[in-house]
Amino acid sequence: MAFDQIIGHHRQRQKLMDAVKQNRLAHGYLFCGPPGVGAEALAIELACAVNCESGPGEPCGQCRHCRRIRALQHPDVHLLVPASSAPPPERSAGPPSRSRESPARGNAREERRQGLSSLLAGDPYVALPLGKNDILSVDDIRSLRRDASVKPYEGRKKVAIIVSADRMNTAAANALLKTLEEPPGNLMLVLTATRSRLLLPTILSRCQPVSLPRLPEAEVKAALTGRYDVEPDEAALLARRSEGRLAEALSAMSEGGLRLREEAFALLECTHDAPPLRLFEQVESLAAAHREEPAVEQILDHLLELYRDLFILSAAGEPSATGESSTLSSPERQIPLQALASGMNVLDIERGIAAIEEARRSIALNAHVQLALLVLVLRLRLNRGSTGSRETHSRAAPSHTPPATD
Numbered sequence: 001m002a003f004d005q006i007i008g009h010h011r012q013r014q015k016l017m018d019a020v021k022q023n024r025l026a027h028g029y030l031f032c033g034p035p036g037v038g039a040e041a042l043a044i045e046l047a048c049a050v051n052c053e054s055g056p057g058e059p060c061g062q063c064r065h066c067r068r069i070r071a072l073q074h075p076d077v078h079l080l081v082p083a084s085s086a087p088p089p090e091r092s093a094g095p096p097s098r099s100r101e102s103p104a105r106g107n108a109r110e111e112r113r114q115g116l117s118s119l120l121a122g123d124p125y126v127a128l129p130l131g132k133n134d135i136l137s138v139d140d141i142r143s144l145r146r147d148a149s150v151k152p153y154e155g156r157k158k159v160a161i162i163v164s165a166d167r168m169n170t171a172a173a174n175a176l177l178k179t180l181e182e183p184p185g186n187l188m189l190v191l192t193a194t195r196s197r198l199l200l201p202t203i204l205s206r207c208q209p210v211s212l213p214r215l216p217e218a219e220v221k222a223a224l225t226g227r228y229d230v231e232p233d234e235a236a237l238l239a240r241r242s243e244g245r246l247a248e249a250l251s252a253m254s255e256g257g258l259r260l261r262e263e264a265f266a267l268l269e270c271t272h273d274a275p276p277l278r279l280f281e282q283v284e285s286l287a288a289a290h291r292e293e294p295a296v297e298q299i300l301d302h303l304l305e306l307y308r309d310l311f312i313l314s315a316a317g318e319p320s321a322t323g324e325s326s327t328l329s330s331p332e333r334q335i336p337l338q339a340l341a342s343g344m345n346v347l348d349i350e351r352g353i354a355a356i357e358e359a360r361r362s363i364a365l366n367a368h369v370q371l372a373l374l375v376l377v378l379r380l381r382l383n384r385g386s387t388g389s390r391e392t393h394s395r396a397a398p399s400h401t402p403p404a405t406d
């Protein structure tokens with residue numbers, strides 16, 4: 001799907017367009033914001049503005065440059081996406097490769113990279129399914145430097161878009177730093193990042209920052225109805241859940257996204273009443289099904305939303321006729337959630353939210369996914385016992401407590 005205009009970020013876009021028209025572009029930009037707000041879309045838009053036949057300035061969207069840049073097939077616009085260096089599972093059988101950059105591994109990496117790029121070419125607002133192993137390597141930056149040393153083939157300026165620049169390893173960052181220190185005259189670098197604190201300060205100081213905040217809910221809703229043909233009611237719900245990240249709403253719409261919501265709810269129900277062994281099995285199957293951490297992160301995000309719903313229902317007390325459903329992220333589950341909320345108080349819910357946040361942090365910091373999830377469900381379960389029934393606690397009490405006398 002071709003995109004006709006940028007969603008939101010009107011002020012940031014305007015400033016960039018002015019810089020293009022007045023020929024005072026920086027050599028390097030850093031588009032930074034939460035994931036899924038459209039940093040890549042804006043980077044592609046800027047590359048069009050620089051090279052459009054009717055420009056430089058507002059891109060027409062129709063000329064050969066605009067069309068090829070948007071399709072990510074322009075010889076002067078180099079898009080660099082992180083890719084995994086791990087061989088794909090089907091090739092890992094057979095004798096182990098001796099060299100780190102064996103041809104098979106290099107090919108697998110290139111295939112993965114092309115797959116990710118074509119997702120972005122299809123829709124620059126798509127959520128890229130990047131995992132822990134998807135990184136930018138020093139070879140990637142070197143090939144970019146080689147490419148940049150040649151004059152533009154067709155356009156006015158070479159543009160290198162480095163997607164998720166916060167996934168550069170140290171060697172790659174140092175190589176990029178050289179390019180930023182002595183930029184070839186016709187090259188503009190646009191970095192996108194969600195965690196700019198992971199970038200070297202020397203890189204940060206050489207890029208002009210463009211901060212891209214979360215999109216207003218109304219803009220996400222309008223984009224969903226206008227561009228993706230989503231029914232207004234569903235769009236309103238998806239926009240509310242997305243918290244200003246369009247890509248989040250898009251992936252929630254997908255079949256996989258719906259399944260992850262189901263799994264989050266199953267996990268919540270499990271922590272409520274399943275025996276410990278069942279809880280363990282649930283975590284084991286979850287961790288086995290989702291080896292890549294983005295899915296686990298999404299499940300935890302959904303779990304947080306469910307806890308937010310529990311909070312609303314618990315704070316509202318008795319179910320009301322007017323209903324809290326309009327503020328819930330899962331209104332279709334109001335009845336089972338109400339039942340769960342009735343056994344909890346606000347403190348239980350607050351502790352639950354803190355436990356989920358902590359699990360998210362530790363998984364982001366490379367903790368063992370299965371163990372982190374197990375700790376989480378045990379904490380959520382224990383938490384429920386703290387104020388609801390005391391049964392769990394008294395059973396777990398040490399055996400040397402003196403017997404009650406009658």
Ligand SMILES: [Zn+2]
Pocket residue numbers: 051052053054059060061062063064065066067
């Ligand atoms: Zn054009």
